Amino acid sequence: MAKQIEVSDLDAYYGSHKAIEGITMTIEPRSVTAFIGPSGCGKSTFLRTLNRMHEVIPGAHVDGKILLEDQDLYGPDIDPVSVRRTVGMVFQRPNPFPTMSIFDNVAAGLRLNGRISKSEAEGIVETSLKDANLWNEVKDRLNKPGAGLSGGQQQRLCIARAIAVSPAVLLMDEPCSALDPISTLAIEDLIAKLKNDYTIVIVTHNMQQAARVSDRTAFFNLAGQGQPGKLVEMDETSKIFTNPTQKATEDYITGRFG
Amino acid sequence: MTMSPAVITRVSFSRRLKDRVVLGLVWLAFAVAVVPLISVLWLVIKNGIARFDLEFLTHSMRNIGARDAGGGAYHAILGTLEQVGLAALISVPVGLLTAIYLVEYGQNRQLARSISFFVDVMTGIPSVVAGLFVLAFWVLVLGLGYSGFAGALALSILMMPTVVRSAEEMLRLVPNDLREASYALGVPKWKTITKIVFPTAFTGIITGVMLAIARVAGETAPLLLTVFSTDSINEDPFNGPQMGLPLYVFDQAQRPNVTAVDRAWTGALTLILIVMLLNLVARLIAWWRSPAKGR
């Protein structure tokens, strides 16, 4: 079930270095939200705080509050591991598990989180691969290694793997930056389809992509080297790209810096 | 300013000569290193083959007189297999878990740094010192007596650091992407390690373990101080003196007659065959894995 995310006054640190500061925003369910901004502005860091992947890095921690509907993701009784079951993630580079077949890759999240029957797994693998627009290409070689697919297919396999555990939110960290244009197009089509069922957040360096796929866009920036990144503004994508309120946003979008 | 003519001049004779001389020296070094290997292997095969028969592989030295021919190393082969097997049973779990701690949980903690330091120290322990330790601890202080198991304890001390280091290296080779992918599926860390990281590193780890086993299988000094030695078959590694194949070679080589020296050579041949077999299996596993990476 797609869910709304509400972030209030969030700071994230690497050791003593503050990477992002004072982020407050609402991410709507059943829509695509894009994060854009120059390198090092903290958009990926912020994305990783949304499923508590940020704290996987030694010394990293977070201050502030993130509500998924009514639950505080950073509440005292919350296990970060279970947060990640509800908030899935797709990475920059496709990373299928090399020791597993295509089938096992998609079923991995379910199997590693508890026993499921073979028929149940088969059903979920098939729907996930269909949802990821990959079923027709791989249905005859489900037992072949996932690493044997092309880059674009691998990335769709990773998306299928992420949605197989039926998360509420899907985070994508520059999912197309390692792919060729045709594979990129396939992923963008997929994102447009998936937003009917999931809350999708995508970080991208490609502004055309943000304009093509997202409903709302957030622009991040940092005051200077070593300063924490901040949210400059967030609005409907069409408004951000045609009539932004902030000068910095306009400069970035028109390619005057970044 | 003078313009040098644009012709290709030859490198001066002395520079070319030096280059040639070094080339010769480097080839010579390799030849010098290979000569003893060939000599050892040739003599072991030539002298060992004579007694490499069924009697040698199936009989012990019990009731074989000082000057008699015949007799065999069955008791020693059996002892070596048991001792090395037990040593692996002890050191592989401890070594693998330690490697997992160092790579996955240790980060930069003080405990991890001291474990890592002492694993290095352990790597440098002379094998005879490991034997002395088990002698002091197991035989003298606890009074549990010489046995195959005491030998296995000493061998496991020698195996452990090798297992830790090779497993650590293999675990570090597993890309962090895979760990993150697993975490992002909501898989807990321990399951990520056991189901994703470990299987990915598995063949590499097995190779390391096999090489570690091959290394300790040829150790003599620790056995000398811990299993004592016997001419009879003792199938029970937990009770009473046992024999080990390296120890058998050492024992026979010191006996002042030709029949014993013949047995020593055959023992050496058997030992080399076992060690080479383990090495070969390890390398086959490594080789079988490497093309899979490209696939």
Place this chain on the structure above:
Amino acid sequence: MRRPAFRRSRGEGPFRFATTGAGVVVLAIMAAIAVFLIVKAIPALQANTSSFLAEKIWTPNATEPKFGIAALAFGTVISSLLALIMALPVAIGVALFISHYAPRRLAGALGYVIDLLAAVPSVVYGLWGVIFLIPFVQGPYTFLNDYFGWIPLFAGDAVYGKSIMTGSIVLAIMILPIIAAISREVFLQAPRALEEASLALGATRWEMIRMSVLPFGRPGVISAAMLGLGRAMGETIAVALIFPATFDITFKVLSNNGNSIAANIANGFGEATPIGQGALIASGLVLFVITLVVNTAARLIIARRKEYSRAAA
């Protein structure tokens, strides 16, 4: 759709405990080695009627036990140093051969051949040394003694196969593969750009190696040599078979002399009384400390190099 159950996984605690526990076991073993060796050495050291550090002879089984480490420690150090002097140039040559001279396609296989030297058990080298090498070296030793006897090392009235030199030759063969393997690794790590830069300046292959590979590899080779030295000092069975087990301090490496701490443990263990065993354990403790110092020095050199290369990157 199931509602997220934000509960903690039950396996995490026990698994983490097991891995940490295994690490602690390693520390405990190291501590136990030190403690038990010391505990069992003390009674023997107390019963000793001469100086453990200065005494040369080793008669701990007598009613008035007299034993000292001096001759043994000397024998350990000189035989290992001699082995290192013989092995190092050959090992560097072998390493360069495999990293820069051998045909690319053969390099892997030739490296494996050298590794095989390390796979031969030490007792086999001992047997080979006793049966083959000892008679074989008689001729060359006589030659050295006749023509180079004015060098103190080769002096003496007669030459013997059972000597420090023969032990050192066998030790040299045994430590060669480890020195060669580590040196080969560091030579292969020499930055390609640096090598190409010297070749582009018109350097010959040897000049390229001298300018860019050897300086880069020096710390690695030094630490490899130290590790080899540590290995040679702890080597037991091969030298136990070869050394004549005397208790003299002499530099005449071709004479009928030679012993080491490790060889003495292997040869003396069989007839040792409780005090004798304690004395051997005390000598093992000394060996442990010496090898520890040598190995730690080797690792410090490697560690410094790592820092350096990280700074350069």
